[in-house]
Amino acid sequence: MPVTSPTTFRTTYAEIAAKAGVSRATVSRVLNGDDRVHSDRAQAVIEAANKLGYRTNRAARALSTGRTGQIAVVIDDSPAVLTDPFWGVVLAGISRVLIVHDIHSVLMISPLESEDSPIAHYLEGGDVDGAIFLTVHQEHVVQSLVKKGLPVVVIGTPIDLKSEIVYVDTDNRLGAELATKHLLSSGCKKVATITGDISAVAGIDRLEGYHAAHLSLGIEVNEDLIAHGDWSFENAKTLTLRLLARNPDIDGIFAANDTMALGVMAAIHERGRMVPDHVAVVGFDDNLMAQTHRPGLTTIRQDIVGLGAAAAESMLSILQGETPAPKILPTELILRESA
Template sequence: MGVTIADVASRAGVSKTTVSRVLNGKGEINENTVLRVRTAISELGYVPSAGAVGLARGTTQMIGMLVPDTAWAWAGIVQAVVETLETEGFGLRMLTWNRGEESLRRLGLQVAARSFDGLLVMEPEGAMGYITELHEEGLPVVLIDDRFQRPGFPYVATTNRLGGEQAARHLLEIGRRRPLVVAGPETFGCTRERLDGFLGVYAQAGIEIDRSSIVRGDFQFERCRSAVARAVADGLEFDSVFAHNDPSAAGVLAALHAAGLWVPQDVAVVGFDDVEMASYTYPALTTVRQPMREMGEAAARLLLDHVRGSPKAAPSCVVPTSLVIRGSTTGPSAN
């Protein structure tokens, strides 16, 4: 059983009611008592449930944002969130999700302290249940979802299936009929969406892609490089590769170069995301653009609508992908 409010009360030498008052910031409480309660919370690792905290709206002009880490891949989303919030007179309190239960405890303490009016969430591994509870108890929450999770609260997503379709149509247009797919993690909804969209377009063109032509790279450069190197060594014939993110595609380029294959003359390559590195690879990477900045701005505006209780607040929002064509598919003699 996890740590309870009764455990905190016992450690601090106060009543459960007093702990609740400290969590909610209600009433006149002696500073020493508040310190004892907060010390007990910290020592015990107590994560306040949403029901134990009186969630208030519109009091801090701050928005919380829970992110998996501070990796460069999220820079576009975060920058758009910051700019949008600043325009609306709100600040941003960043929380990272990289220490599991410790991160969850920190989030609980921030919620308990009413440090923000609403919460933006990205990839809350292992915390979706708690995030959902916060929403159900009254905290405005918006998920920035690139994995097709579709929670029971507002989200901003992109069109992963359409992105797969866009990649397939482009490869077919340049005459590539034997693609290799380097897929993301099987557990991610976005992987299934991107794969289904891609395979569907080829099926409509009368081309059934064999499962042996779908390898796993799990969104990682080295795993994708190794997967493609094995495919080449095994004699698998392919004239193109659809990689499920841009670091994967960079791994594909490295493997093809090491095998003495020219891109795009021998093998055309398409990635997904259009992160900054995509334009710096050699050749520059054709990729499906996941609209990071647009998703960040849409998520911030959607959350602010819910924080303000706007009657026009949308339940969710989907921002479409687009194809960015560069040299990895349209270089010399690509057709």
């Protein structure tokens, strides 16, 4: 005979059935919302369950149904990712939606290098009903999981496999366009940009938005004003110093994220120039630093909670057998002092 739960003693269907004077199957029906049961009996079952403080045993249900009621949330185990406050908020968005559907989020913090890394095995092993990826470096690994039938949603646009992977993302292109347009239409004559890592889709899209803004306003893009950054503060600062040295008349800079925008401002300051009087600056993300920095950073806010929520909803949709289309979430220009 196996041991019983070490912590709590749980009440089972048997007890409820006894108290309500029905069979265990009827208890199951009632508790799972099957309406093919007489309302008085159903009532009796519900009362008995409440009185006994019943909590469903997920392990037993999982064993029986083959569904665990759990979704893996996979995060890359690198300091750069984990220290980004972004992810905590995304997690909250995911968790809030899933918990309403009684689905738990299992955290998997691990590098997903190859198709037979431990985490890939976990995911295939049936411990979870699906997986949401918060960062994807290895698209083929994700793809192989999809092919094995695992429901997968990715946060961020895939580079190659857009058509094969369900994803959600922020509208980086339009957000960047918004930012750049704001600079151009508020009097800046020469607007430069520090791009993100353009091997990432977000980096590419934000650069495209910069182009799109110029195009729609009929302004020629000067390639000399585009500096390729890597999302980091230091690098952005260096690039800005170089830009300003070559083009002293730059009067606006769009940085592809807030961290770089701070680097940009640091550089401008170091050159003895003022933000926004001499050079206006717009960032992207609206993170905590954008809010606390002085002058306050004008930036593009993403709906981060919404991103998580959208991913969770796509997952639910997949679990119901559908194939949801990619979701692209809108952004918003937040005006502060820097532009």
